Amino acid sequence: MIVKILKASGSDFHGVHYNDKKVEKGSGELMLMKNFPSFINENSSQEGVRNYFKSISKNERVKNPQFHAVVSTKFQKHHKEELTDVAKDFMQEMGYGKQPYIVVFHSDTENNHVHIVSTRIKKETGKKIDDSYERLKAQKALADILEKRYGISSEEKLEKLLNYQIGSLKQLEILLERNGFTLTKNTNDENGFAVLKNGVKLKTIYGNQISFTPNSDNARNKQLKAILIKYKNLCSNKVFKVEDNRKQQAKLPEEKHQEDWKPKIEFESELQKKLRDIFGLDIVFHHKDGQKPFGYSVIDHKSGKVFKGSDIMKMNDLFELTDEKIDKKLFESLKDYNLYDNQSKQILIQHLREKNPKSEVEDFMLFETKKIKNKELFNTIKNEVKDYVKTQKNKDVHLIKSEEGKYFVIHSKLHYVGALESLIGEKAYQHFILPHHNQERIVEAQKETISKELNESIKDLVFQFSKSSGSSGKDPAEDELKKRRKRRKQ
Numbered sequence: 001m002i003v004k005i006l007k008a009s010g011s012d013f014h015g016v017h018y019n020d021k022k023v024e025k026g027s028g029e030l031m032l033m034k035n036f037p038s039f040i041n042e043n044s045s046q047e048g049v050r051n052y053f054k055s056i057s058k059n060e061r062v063k064n065p066q067f068h069a070v071v072s073t074k075f076q077k078h079h080k081e082e083l084t085d086v087a088k089d090f091m092q093e094m095g096y097g098k099q100p101y102i103v104v105f106h107s108d109t110e111n112n113h114v115h116i117v118s119t120r121i122k123k124e125t126g127k128k129i130d131d132s133y134e135r136l137k138a139q140k141a142l143a144d145i146l147e148k149r150y151g152i153s154s155e156e157k158l159e160k161l162l163n164y165q166i167g168s169l170k171q172l173e174i175l176l177e178r179n180g181f182t183l184t185k186n187t188n189d190e191n192g193f194a195v196l197k198n199g200v201k202l203k204t205i206y207g208n209q210i211s212f213t214p215n216s217d218n219a220r221n222k223q224l225k226a227i228l229i230k231y232k233n234l235c236s237n238k239v240f241k242v243e244d245n246r247k248q249q250a251k252l253p254e255e256k257h258q259e260d261w262k263p264k265i266e267f268e269s270e271l272q273k274k275l276r277d278i279f280g281l282d283i284v285f286h287h288k289d290g291q292k293p294f295g296y297s298v299i300d301h302k303s304g305k306v307f308k309g310s311d312i313m314k315m316n317d318l319f320e321l322t323d324e325k326i327d328k329k330l331f332e333s334l335k336d337y338n339l340y341d342n343q344s345k346q347i348l349i350q351h352l353r354e355k356n357p358k359s360e361v362e363d364f365m366l367f368e369t370k371k372i373k374n375k376e377l378f379n380t381i382k383n384e385v386k387d388y389v390k391t392q393k394n395k396d397v398h399l400i401k402s403e404e405g406k407y408f409v410i411h412s413k414l415h416y417v418g419a420l421e422s423l424i425g426e427k428a429y430q431h432f433i434l435p436h437h438n439q440e441r442i443v444e445a446q447k448e449t450i451s452k453e454l455n456e457s458i459k460d461l462v463f464q465f466s467k468s469s470g471s472s473g474k475d476p477a478e479d480e481l482k483k484r485r486k487r488r489k490q
Contacts, residue, residue: 001073003090003142005135008064013053015068015117019104020046027108031084034091035100035123049102056100057121062128065120067096069138072113075336076377076414080105083114086145091116093141095129110333110413139198154180154197162205165305167214174284174297175306215307224298224312227279236270236364238320239285239293244328265290268331269319270367283309292321326360334361336415338371343402344417351400351410373416381416385409385423389432407433 006015022028030042040052057065071087078086087103101118120129146152161179166172173183176195186192186204195203215221244264267285275281280301285293296309296319309315339345345366352359373381388397396413399420407420407429421429 001071001078001086001142001146003138004070004072005138006068006070008066008068011054011057011063011065013050013057013066013117013119015066015115016046016050016053016102019102019115019117020049022104022106022108025108027106029080029105029107030102031080031105031114032088032103033100034088034103035098040100052100053117053119056123057119059121059126059128062121065128067099067101067116067118067120067129067131069116070113071116071142072111075110075333076112078112079376080107080112080114083112086142086149087114087116089145089149090138090141091118093144094137099123099129110415136199140200143198143200154202158195158197158202163304164299165213165215165303166210167212167306167308169210169212171297171306172210175299178282178284178299215305215311217303217305220300220303220305221307221312224281224300224307227275227281228313228318231271231274231278232318235274235368237318238322238324238364239267239269239272240322240362240365241290241325242266242268242328242331243290243325246329262290264328266328267293268365270364271319273367293319322364324360324362324365326365330361331365333415334366335369336371337366337369337417338373338415339366339368339417340370341368344408347400347402347408348410348417350402351398354400373414377414377416381409381411381414382423384411385420386428389420389424389428 009015019028019030023030033040033042036049036052040049053066059065069090071083071090073083083105084103091097091099091101096118099118100123101116104115104117106113106115120131121127122129143152143154147154157179158176158181161175161181164175166175176183180197181202182196184194184196186194189204189206191207193205193207194201195205242265244266265287267287269283272283275283282299282301284297284299286295286297287293293315296315298307298309298312300307309318334348337344337348339348345363345368348366349359349361349363352361372378384394385397388394388399396411398410398412400408400410402408408417409420409423410417420432424432
């Protein structure tokens with residue numbers, strides 16, 4: 001979960017207007033209105049809410065009184081009610097607990113998130129709430145909230161990591177970075193290092209406090225080598241580049257050319273993920289300037305040690321290095337799909353290439369996972385797929401026909417791939433796949449009926465014609481045949 005303080009935009013409280021438009025379009029939902037007088041409620045117009053904010057925010061010294069923050073979770077990890085509760089706690093931690101504010105849930109992106117709009121002017125005193133170091137305060141506030149709500153303690157986690165057996169300062173830096181911390185030189189003390197979490201300093205450590213112990217655990221080395229060899233043959237060992245351009249993409253157009261910028265580079269492999277998920281072995285590739293890795297380290301969370309990879313197994317014997325690359329944002333979304341076998345992988349690749357023929361995604365970039373969507377999400381997927389089959393209206397739902405003729409569903413927003421029949425039921429599925437066949441049968445039956453009716457009409461016309469000409473109503477051709485037979489006998 002992350003928090004972002006949006007840039008101030010004058011005194012017009014545009015955030016209210018922005019969120020109201022989202023609600024009107026059906027991609028936003030008003031979750032909470034807090035500390036407003038009774039005449040301002042969920043039935044009030046956005047103009048009424050904005051005017052109220054303006055009326056209590058009159059301070060000539062403050063040009064940008066609007067407070068606008070976004071609390072976001074990774075994909076669908078937290079639902080709208082959870083995010084709303086976090087937003088309430090966040091406003092309390094930031095000193096806005098008694099201020100009027102609105103919380104609006106947005107459902108128009110892959111990541112569930114809420115927008116919070118309030119005023120920086122205290123309604124009781126007309127004075128400004130202190131906003132110095134606001135972004136750092138926001139990070140600290142959210143970290144404290146997550147710790148209280150979910151038991152996530154950054155301090156405890158850091159202390160545990162600092163007790164790992166390491167062989168160099170570089171290994172310590174790698175260890176901390178892989179776990180969300182940053183190790184920097186202390187500007188005030190050349191012997192000190194600051195440990196940061198989301199830009200907030202948690203601890204200062206000194207060189208004499210860091211113990212470097214070269215690894216000599218040969219027994220564990222052998223165990224790790226056996227694990228690596230076994231799983232190399234069970235999943236893909238191909239290594240590819242992941243480019244993170246999100247920081248640059250988030251900048252305003254005028255900011256993008258102000259400084260030299262390079263994407264953050266990582267290297268990934270399905271084998272790497274398997275080892276981390278099953279054994280707690282975190283493999284970190286070493287590279288320079290985005291070139292192919294030249295080495296790797298192994299963080300062994302089970303033993304609390306960091307190993308030099310080559311001491312266990314040579315990198316080229318373990319991994320296959322490729323020239324392929326993928327965007328970080330896309331890669332993260334693909335990892336969230338429930339890919340349970342090779343067929344589901346191929347269906348997803350087929351969808352991606354139909355959507356974009358130049359798709360950069362290769363099958364070894366899709367990691368098999370047994371991840372199951374929670375009941376709430378699965379029911380949402382089922383309902384939306386059923387509606388789509390009836391209406392063909394949902395930009396997030398896509399139907400893919402396999403080479404065997406079986407239909408699958410891709411839900412691009414909720415990151416789901418699965419068989420259509422399992423979602424809509426056998427009867428509805430048969431009706432879906434056979435409408436054209438049934439239509440052909442109907443057309444043939446109609447043609448047969450028309451043909452019979454036409455023949456009956458022709459016979460009736462012939463009868464009526466012969467009757468009007470004085471004949472007995474028999475077929476004229478039959479009479480002519482009898483006459484010819486009579487002449488032959490004579």
